[in-house]
Amino acid sequence: MSEATTPRTHRTRIRSWWGWGWADAHPDDAECIATGALVPGTLARPLPLPKVADLRIGPPAVQAPRSLAPLVTADPEDRAAHAMGKAFRDVARALRGRPGRIPDLVARPSRDQDVADLLEWAGGHGVAVVPYGGGSSVVGGVEYRGDAHRAVLSLDLTAMDRVLEIDTVGRSALVQAGILGPALEDRLRPHGLTLRHFPQSFEFSTLGGWLATRAGGHYATGPTHIDDFTQSLRVVTPAGTGTSWQLPASGAGPSPDRFFLGSEGTLGVITQAWMRLQERPRHKASAAVAFTDLRAALEAVRAVAQSDLAPANCRLLDAGEAALSGASRDGSAVLVLGFESATAPVEHRLARAVELARAHGAVTPPGGTGPGTRPDAASDAAVGAWRTAFLRMPYLRDGLARMGAVVETFETAATWDRIPALIEDVRREVGAAAQAATGHPAVVNCRLTHVYPDGAAPYFTVVAAGRPGEEVAVWDDLKAVAAEVLHRHRATTTHHHAVGRDHRPGYDRQRPEPFALALRAAKNALDPHGILNPGVLLDA
């Protein structure tokens, strides 16, 4: 096996082939049982860890030609690890031994020409190509469904992981698409620079994945979406390769970059990008405040979002979410506020934000008794509890999956006037659907991940007992109910998780028809054989 085809490990740790993140970070059986005990109706013992051998992966349906052979592997472990992303739906299928279609081959190109050659070969042989970055898709974005193609190639970009150039004058970097978040930041740190883009998947996702899916970073306001950090893209398509100019801004026609951002591997493969960087923040301050009433909390958040305070963090946790993460234990909603700056202290901005929150009824700290209390150690503890839970959450989800629970997270965005009723309806209707499907009460929590002057992005977590062996069917039902509620409230199908295959029903109804026509025509022009990520965003 050549170096290019060795399953890649990072810092000697092994990625889980079936679940989130590092294999060694998965909850053990005892932790699964303890977590499962919190969800009525789950199993008594965890489902066993799935084994690749049990999948009985056969030989690939195609062989790569000799010229491409060094880039390609048919190793079963590698193919299994590239069969799906990391949605609950994917984990549940792996646990039940029914993963999506296993790709026939995994390719790891190391340069643009490799990508072009692979696309050319695939186009000529009816082979579907599924671009693959960190594999952290939670929307069915990196698998193949159906049987319209003779074979499936997973195009793993992680061998293209170099920072090619850093411009310290204009603060930007030319970066290959396959780099993972931590490696990118490691390279930028010595220059005092950062991309400052930290999606929850940061450790396990790539620049190319962020670009292809219009990822949202951790920060609540200001530049946080990958779109805003993009100066230039190189895209390899079956119809040729193109590179947009590296520019701070341009008004020359519709933005070429904005057309490929969010194209989710259906129009071409993003292989490198010039990205805007920032100075690393030196000043930070954060605090948590609590609200007894969610509507008042929403008004407070709107006031902060419509001020010029620009908090780095402005994360509102409803009572359930705050309790789950340990940020509050008394049924309060908690607002975590954080400020950062590379150049100036931020305490006064934090103070003004806390003041605004108090004017809308906030008490500080969470668990405190009134508006007179300053943020203090209890507030710090709430902030810390939330952060820890945030990163551990996906692992716990997999633990719950092993206990036969159904866990779903979905997110959206809507204008402020729609937010309160949207949150209420999602809770009520998805909760009722979960109860009906499983016979047990479900948890439906909400937080706001991003806030804007004109609206917010609510993020929902649903935890319910499953029906043994039918977890995927239950998940699909809940997903459909959620999509209906979002559609009725004109809340977007996805704010930052992407469309993939799982969100197609909502997306197809949301997308304006003239744009659908344009997108289909562009797809046919760039991908005439219809090999690029078939089924994502649109049908061939």
Added chain:
Amino acid sequence: MSEATTPRTHRTRIRSWWGWGWADAHPDDAECIATGALVPGTLARPLPLPKVADLRIGPPAVQAPRSLAPLVTADPEDRAAHAMGKAFRDVARALRGRPGRIPDLVARPSRDQDVADLLEWAGGHGVAVVPYGGGSSVVGGVEYRGDAHRAVLSLDLTAMDRVLEIDTVGRSALVQAGILGPALEDRLRPHGLTLRHFPQSFEFSTLGGWLATRAGGHYATGPTHIDDFTQSLRVVTPAGTGTSWQLPASGAGPSPDRFFLGSEGTLGVITQAWMRLQERPRHKASAAVAFTDLRAALEAVRAVAQSDLAPANCRLLDAGEAALSGASRDGSAVLVLGFESATAPVEHRLARAVELARAHGAVTPPGGTGPGTRPDAASDAAVGAWRTAFLRMPYLRDGLARMGAVVETFETAATWDRIPALIEDVRREVGAAAQAATGHPAVVNCRLTHVYPDGAAPYFTVVAAGRPGEEVAVWDDLKAVAAEVLHRHRATTTHHHAVGRDHRPGYDRQRPEPFALALRAAKNALDPHGILNPGVLLDA
């Protein structure tokens, strides 16, 4: 003549059919002569004002069907006023009695269905449709060139000029595309809100025009481009009408709005939009500082742009531009700094910005003697002089045109590392080309209109004597030389003026080929008869 077909006047003032702005604001002969005297080699007396009657406009080549007749006029004055935009090239052609092809008909739809009906009729009859807002294009965006179509219809959107809805909770408004800048702000002002988008053409351009051309506002940093204010668009295309959802943000596929923003009337007609609004600023402060050295000034501006100060104005005028506007008389470059906020005083931000400028060698006020001087009345005067000149400039250009001068303004954007050499090369090469073409020395001035952490947008003004009767040819030559320099420096063809027909050579070379394929395919799908603004952005 029905109300819909009455040539529209505004506040009882009449728009010039051949030149910039209000007819009654044009320089009189004496002012033309005085201005012309500043440019060696111009005429002794101004060219006469052009008359529509001299154009001998014939009957239209087509008649609208009875059902559309109430929307359409063949009035010669109206047709002449819709024949071209307001580039120097357009004014010079009018002055020499050789305007572009006169449209056969001018239509003023008052609702989406009118637009759809007009497009349907035009598609079936080989009639080119040129969408027309305020008519302020300086890139040949609102005329027809060539003879591939049987007739030309100018589609004037200014009868669709209503604000349909204002959402004070989320601060947004649903606005028809044909509204002019002042009318829009008049409607928003009673709510304490503003779009805060003030391109130089503000009085004479429409929301739809801003959207179709990705207009840049007056402000130097932060949200200033119309793209960033757009929540949702309605677009009427020959293949159907679509409306994107009104959202604060979305990650559902490539942005539909970003695809139609900048499409310059080639893919569809934008008829209305939900726009983000802001609270009206209550706190303002500005100051001017001077530099003896432009390179030092550029470093100062970069430092300000890379800070978190976010000035509303950060306009660097080179020595020539500063002298022309009266902002400085001693050969200094002048930096005009301005801050605005709806919520908090801004003096400390201004002070920090002035401090940064001083650290890079600025003296205050312009004409002052050293870094110890605080901004004062002389600084205010420099700011005021610049503002007045800014709004008067297009009228003076037309005065110079009547004196046979050639005047061109073009703008671009590039990353910081490219800016100093770009400015030097434009000055030297365009200056030399002007001298060679006219036998007289030319003025080539530069200012920065917008600044970004990663680059800036230089704006150039060229004033030269013409060759009598060949002003357009000289202008075309200078334009070609400028395009070459921009291309060599990888500076965008246009930062906010748009591509139109005049910038096609530069745009065609800049646009990545896969995106060109996608755009052409989309154009064919949305506009199968090739009637929409033919020749703009791409060929049919």
